[in-house]
Amino acid sequence: MKTALRTTLAAALLSASLGLPAWQARAAETPAAPQAQMPAPPAVKAEHGPRTVTLGEQGSLKLPAGYVYLNPADAAAMLTYWGNPGPHDTLGMVVGSGDNDGWAITLEFHKEGYVKDEDAKSWDADELFKSVKEGTEASNEERKKMGGGELHVIDWVQRPAYEAATHRLVWGLRAESIDAGQRSESVNYRTYVLGREGFIEMNLMTEPQQLEATKPRANELLAATSFNDGKRYEDFNAGTDRVAEYGLAALVAGGVAKKLGLFATLGLLLAKFWKVALVGLAVFGGGLMKLFKRKAD
Numbered sequence: 001m002k003t004a005l006r007t008t009l010a011a012a013l014l015s016a017s018l019g020l021p022a023w024q025a026r027a028a029e030t031p032a033a034p035q036a037q038m039p040a041p042p043a044v045k046a047e048h049g050p051r052t053v054t055l056g057e058q059g060s061l062k063l064p065a066g067y068v069y070l071n072p073a074d075a076a077a078m079l080t081y082w083g084n085p086g087p088h089d090t091l092g093m094v095v096g097s098g099d100n101d102g103w104a105i106t107l108e109f110h111k112e113g114y115v116k117d118e119d120a121k122s123w124d125a126d127e128l129f130k131s132v133k134e135g136t137e138a139s140n141e142e143r144k145k146m147g148g149g150e151l152h153v154i155d156w157v158q159r160p161a162y163e164a165a166t167h168r169l170v171w172g173l174r175a176e177s178i179d180a181g182q183r184s185e186s187v188n189y190r191t192y193v194l195g196r197e198g199f200i201e202m203n204l205m206t207e208p209q210q211l212e213a214t215k216p217r218a219n220e221l222l223a224a225t226s227f228n229d230g231k232r233y234e235d236f237n238a239g240t241d242r243v244a245e246y247g248l249a250a251l252v253a254g255g256v257a258k259k260l261g262l263f264a265t266l267g268l269l270l271a272k273f274w275k276v277a278l279v280g281l282a283v284f285g286g287g288l289m290k291l292f293k294r295k296a297d
Contacts, residue, residue: 039081041078041081042074042077042078042080042081044070044074044077044078045070045071045074046068046069046070047063047068047069047070047071048065048067048068048069048097049063049064049065049066049067049068049069050062050063050064050065051063051069053069053092055091055092055107055109055200055225056091056109057228057231058109058195058197058198058200058227058228058231059193059195059200059225059226059227059228059231060225060226060228061094061107061221061224061225062224063094063224064220064224066096066097066098067094067095067096067097067221068094068095068096068097069092069093069094070092070093070094070095071092072088072089072090072091072092074092074093075088075090075092075093075106076088076090078093078104079093079106088106089108090106090107090108091107091108091109091200092106092107093105093106093107094107094221096217101217102206102207102210103204103205103206103210103214103217104204104205104206105202105203105204105205105217105218105221106202106203106205107200107201107202107225108200108201108202108203109198109199109200109201110198110199110200110201111197111198112198112199112244112245113197113198113241113242113243113244113245114196114197114233114236114241114242114243114244115194115198115199115244115246115247115248115251116243116244116247116248117162117164117167117194117247117248118247118248119247119248119249120160120162120164120169120248120249123160123248123249123252125156125159125160128160128249128252128253129153129155129156129173131253132153132173132253133153135253136151136152136153136175137152139151148179149177149178149179149180150177150178150179151175151176151177151178152175152176152177152178153173153174153175154173154174154175154176154185155173155174156171156172156173156174157172157173157174157187157189157211158170158171158172158189158215159171160252162248166193167193167194167195167233168191168192168193168194168222168223169191169192169193169194169248169251169252170189170190170191170192170218170219170222171189171190171252172187172188172189172190172204172211173187173188174186174187174188174208175187175188185208186208187204187206187207187208187211188203189203189204189206189211189214189215189218190202190203190204191204191218191219191221191222192222192251193222193225193226193227194233195227195231195232195233196227196230196231196232196233196235196236196237196241197231197241197242198244199251200225200227202218202221202222202225204218
């Protein structure tokens with residue numbers, strides 16, 4: 001199944017580069033499946049760096065050479081094809097163009113208001129992890145009712161790190177999913193840039209064994225992402241602007257945890273990511289990103 005999925009995906013992305021209809025490339029590249037034909041993957045337009053990518057009305061990304069950007073519509077199509085039905089409200093997706101780049105990063109803007117960062121000066125990463133772990137364990141029964149398996153948080157893969165001067169945040173967790181007797185390990189590595197009206201979140205999807213090699217890519221893209229003048233964190237106006245109902249610690253612990261009402265239930269917030277990680281990553285590896293090479297290659 002993995003081979004068929006990779007081959008089908010390759011046909012769609014290759015057709016986007018060469019200007020061929022997706023079905024034609026798929027027919028030429030994909031052998032007939034023994035039981036059922038794989039659905040045709042979406043054809044996408046790959047935009048190669050170096051270039052500046054506009055991120056809605058909020059900011060921009062200075063996409064370096066060696067990276068590929070997919071617009072929001074194409075990113076949503078790929079996420080859906082990888083097994084997450086959405087809806088997907090993203091600013092787009094970035095992947096590497098190297099032969100062995102088996103990763104993807106989604107970008108999203110969350111208009112949650114100005115997130116105060118004072119608690120980053122005194123937070124305890126061990127206490128944060130304890131809250132995440134306890135909340136995740138408590139949510140397993142609810143996850144089962146929704147048709148999912150168990151999720152167990154293992155450890156930080158990146159202890160929360162906040163750079164006050166640039167208003168950039170990084171954190172990452174490793175977890176194990178148990179579903180129908182099958183165990184799968186996944187990583188959740190996220191980077192953020194805080195702004196006046198909310199924050200841009202970048203979610204790295206990769207296989208656990210590739211995380212250490214991929215971290216520099218995520219951090220490079222984080223440094224290349226910024227808000228426009230008037231939208232920056234420093235542009236906050238206490239007299240007119242909305243302040244988020246949670247601080248930076250809650251953002252580390254699960255994003256917009258206040259939407260669930262209780263900080264301790266933040267484990268449910270991870271369900272969407274883990275589905276992408278566990279189902280979608282079947283198409284990663286094996287030189288996936290060679291599919292994004294230019295026509296000249």
